[in-house]
Amino acid sequence: MELFGAMPLAEWQDTKATLHRFAQVVGKIRLASGVRRNHWWHAPFHLTGRGLTTRPMGQADGNPIFTIDFDFVGHRLIxxxxxxxxxxxxLYGQSVASFYRDTMRALEALGVRVRIDIPRPYDLPDSDRPFADDTEHAAYDPLLVTRYWQVLSQVNLVLEEFAAGYSGKISPxxxxxxxxxxxxxxxSDRLxxxxxxxxxxxREAYSRELISSGFWFGDDNFPEPAFYSYTAPEPEGLDGEALRPEAAEWITQRGGHLAVLRYADARSAPDPCAAVLAFYESAYLAGARRAGWDIVGLACPGGVTDPQLIAPA
Known part of the structure; x- marks a missing residue:
């Protein structure tokens, strides 16, 4: 299978818009049913061998223990x-309204009672429209959704490799x-x-100093997929730091600076994974240097923290 397959936003924009809202329905169930964790770590999805999972929920709130999974191989919600x-x-043949209805019915059939406080999209153009009323978003191309999940899986492992190099507090x-x-x-754990x-x-997401590294599939503001990194709060002079590879750049977004490596540039590199890892590392070092982090003390070469194991034989 091709590494970092083509994923132009225009090709799957309608499917992406529908799938994004499907994800928000399930995400809000996760938000209502999971035990709260720092920085909202309880809310996001994790990847599986076939798609995405909420991870187990319930028990603490009186519900049976339950899990919701997106199966992007069989294209079903389970x-x-x-x-x-x-x-x-x-999943195919559904509008957001019918997906919302069928999801809530599935929970009810299993004896799970969940109340979504705000059953509408979050931070999307139609955030004032209830999920139950959205018959507009109903595009679902299984081939494109499978490709989305495959690209997501590949990026996931690159981020796992990058995460292994840090011994401090780090999110999944x-x-x-x-x-x-x-x-x-x-x-850095500085307040x-x-x-x-x-x-x-x-406030909760950014209560501690941080450097975040990730990937998104593009949106109206940046209409192409890209790898990114940012430091918050942003230290002075961040955008003057060098980035790798050469195609990476700093862009201005929401009054700050975002390090960006366009997906197309990563795909065209001789070693795409190495290019992305070099990008993440250069952006991290830029932020960590400017913010005064203990770069050496927080390093975790090869995922190892024990000095005796790190030392050469």
Whole structure:
């Protein structure tokens, strides 16, 4: 299978818009049913051998233990309880409204009671329209969804490899349903003094100094897939730091600077994975140097922290 297969946004924009909203329906169920973790780590999806999973939920809230999985090989949504009962339905041929209805019915059939506080999209153009009323988004091309999942799986492993080089506080590699990107975040654990006007979601996400590395499939603001990295809070002079490979660049976004390596440039590199890893490492070092992190002390070469094991024989 091709590494980093072609994924032009225009080719699957309608399917992506529908799938994004499907993901938000399930993500909001996860948000309502999972035990809260720092920086919202309980909310995102994790990858499986066939798609995405919420991971097990329930028990603490009186519900049976249950999991919701997107199967992007068979193209079904599968709701499973710990006693082996399951309800599933096809993902194709669904509008957001029918997907929402069938998901809630599947939960009910298994004795799972979940209340979504705001059953509408988050931070999307139609955020004022309930999922139950959205019959507009109904495109689902199975071939393109499979390719999305395959690319996501490949990027996931590159991020896992990058994550192995850091011994400090670090998030899992996870897929965010609200922004439809996959990321891994390193923390210095220094508290961030945020203005009182900052919303609660942002306050929790950025309560500690961090450097985040990830990949997204493109949107209206940046209409192509790309690898990215940012440092928050952004230290002065960050955009003056060198990035690798040569095709990488700093762009201005939301009043700050984002390191970007376009997917097309990574695909055309002699070794795409090495190019992406070099990009993530250069962007991390740029932020860590400018913010004064203990780069040597937080290093974890080859995923090893024991000095005796690191030392050459």
């Amino acid at each position: 709701v499973t309880t710990v006693d082996g009962r399951a309800v599933s339905f096809a 590699v996870h897929h965010f349903w609200h922004t439809f990107d996959i990321a891994c975040t390193r923390f 961030v003094d945020q203005p009182a006007r900052v919303d609660p979601v942002t």
